Amino acid sequence: MSAAHSIIKTVGITKVYGMGDIQVAALNGVNIDIHQGEFVAIMGPSGSGKSTLMHILGCLSQPTAGQYFLDGEDVSQLDKVQLASVRNQKIGFIFQAYNLLARTTALQNVTLPFLYNRVNPKTKEESLKKARTMLELVGLGSRMNHQPHELSGGQQQRVAIARALINDPVMVIADEPTGNLDTRSGTEIMNLLHQLHEQGTTIVMVTHDPKTAVHTQRTINLVDGQVDTITHNGKHRIETAEVPYEAN
Amino acid sequence: MKPTEALTIAWEAVLKNKIRSLLTMLGIIIGVSAVIIMVAISAGTEATIQDQITSLGSNLVFVQSSMMRGGPGQAQQGGLVYDDAAAIEDGVTGVTAVVVEQNSSETIKYGDVTLEDVEILGTTVGFPSVRDMEISDGRYFNDQEIERKSKVVVLGYSLAQELFGETNPIGQYVKIGNTKQAVIGVFTEKGLVGNTDFDSRAYLPISVVFQKFTPSQFARFMGDSVRMIYVEVDPDANLDNIITQIELLLVKRHDVTLDSADFSVTTQQDIISTQESTTAAFRSLLAWVAGVSLIVGGIGIMNIMLVSVTERTREIGIRQSIGATPNDIRIQFLTEALLLSIIGGLIGVLVGVGGAYIFGALSDMRTVISVSSILLAFGSSAIVGAFFGYYPADQASKLDPIEALRYE
Incomplete structure (x- = not known):
């Protein structure tokens, strides 16, 4: 296959909350397909199920029904321990609230995923070296030994991005990455994500802000737990051999 | 996660909350030092009695009007x-x-x-x-x-x-x-x-x-x-x-x-045996009292660890999101509890040995510090830490990553 392969492929993903008589379906048969190297936004109003979808795509929870192939592997039936390993190896998270460990330096925060890496264990020197490289990549080479409270919001989010990339994941999931930032810092973070995308990183961004979503290649709009529309945002579209989704 | 890494994380967590760590350890410190001091006092009393009885003179038979x-x-x-x-x-x-x-x-x-x-x-x-x-x-x-x-x-x-x-x-x-x-x-x-x-x-x-x-x-x-x-x-x-x-x-x-x-005949050996059984009872009573304080110390550790787990729910969520397994989380908190109790135990040994020494020097009572009481007290502090640290650590390991990440 000359084209990029599927990183995310879901088949009829359903998530039902609640027990007994009262059951709420947060997701109701979601089929999406995201290819390697893509930059995709998932949008939707409150209650549309976008957080639930993000949690499933991020292997933080499992679907009630349906299948989820991450990087070609069916992860919908894995247990907690296996899911933890998948998160460690294949997924990098960027959160709205940065979620760095307090009173821990930027460098230590970035090396944290190595701690739980059983597949490719690294020595302390190797992890520190890689973490320094990543921090330089996100433009924080001079602030490696600063703790989160000594950094601005934008800088903290850069640390989080470096941490997300440290284990060479197959994709990065960004949950409202600019939600806590002022416009300028938000733009900087978006530019950084673009830069990563151009270097080949697959990015799935969850957002409610159309102005942010427009910077991605396409937007998957969720309504009531189902894929409503898929919008192509034009300029960043990459050529793929097959287009498995229905373009509007 | 390697044991050394778990220890490093635990050590850093202990250092980040110095006051709280110290308060947590206080129960163990008191328990361990109480065991050592009390055993030292009773052993000292025993030794004093032995010496005195020996100093009565050797090979004496006491014939007493009864x-x-x-x-x-x-x-x-x-x-x-x-x-x-x-x-x-x-x-x-x-x-x-x-x-x-x-x-x-x-x-x-x-x-x-x-x-x-x-x-x-x-x-x-x-x-x-x-x-x-x-x-x-x-x-x-x-x-x-x-x-x-x-x-x-x-x-x-x-x-x-x-x-x-x-x-x-x-x-x-x-x-x-x-x-x-x-x-x-x-x-x-x-x-x-x-x-x-x-x-x-x-x-x-x-x-x-x-x-x-x-x-x-x-x-x-x-x-x-x-x-x-x-x-x-x-x-x-x-x-x-x-x-x-x-x-x-x-x-x-x-x-x-x-x-x-209308008389009784006793020997020094009879007197020694009587005294020994009295002091043995005294010593085991003291050991029990001290043991109870160790358990109270353990419950203190459990309390603080439970608070600590709640307080660090977000941290647990972050660690889970980047790939920590339930077992990784359990080991992290168990190591922290163990570390607290072991440091507490070590401080307790120092306080106990020092306390027994000062007590012996300042009072009329003699104290004999025994290695076995130090090992016993220190060993029990580690066991207490492991025992009371397990429950909070297990609670932490069972947290749902999504709930944990949402925790404010």
């Missing part, structure tokens, strides 16, 4: 008499020395100093050697002085201090009861042996005590009664055999049966 014959309303009679001592010395083989003692209580005066209820001990020439006492000044009385009922007295160390202070007591006269007695000697300090204070007594020829301080209306018929006969035996002799000989002799002399005997 009951007076005669019913209610009758004057006291019976018990040991002075002549029994001579009979034992002549009639029992393996005896090297026999010493008699009879006591009373009198007021002693010297100059302006008046001491009431001072113990007066009438005894014989062999007393210093049998009871392992030494004369520091002057001399002890001799057989002639006992024979002649000489008005002489040898003072215990502290009694001499109280009466004379800086003055040299030798050659001075003290008034005991209504009798003037010449001080001829002072004993060196001996201290408490069991409940007996050897230093606060006045030692007189036994004949003087019989005549002046414990006259008996039956003395004419029965002989002068005595409280105690010390029988020093040949170290190579069979002790049980000698005891039997003494018992048979006295039963015959007193015309009683062994069951109704």
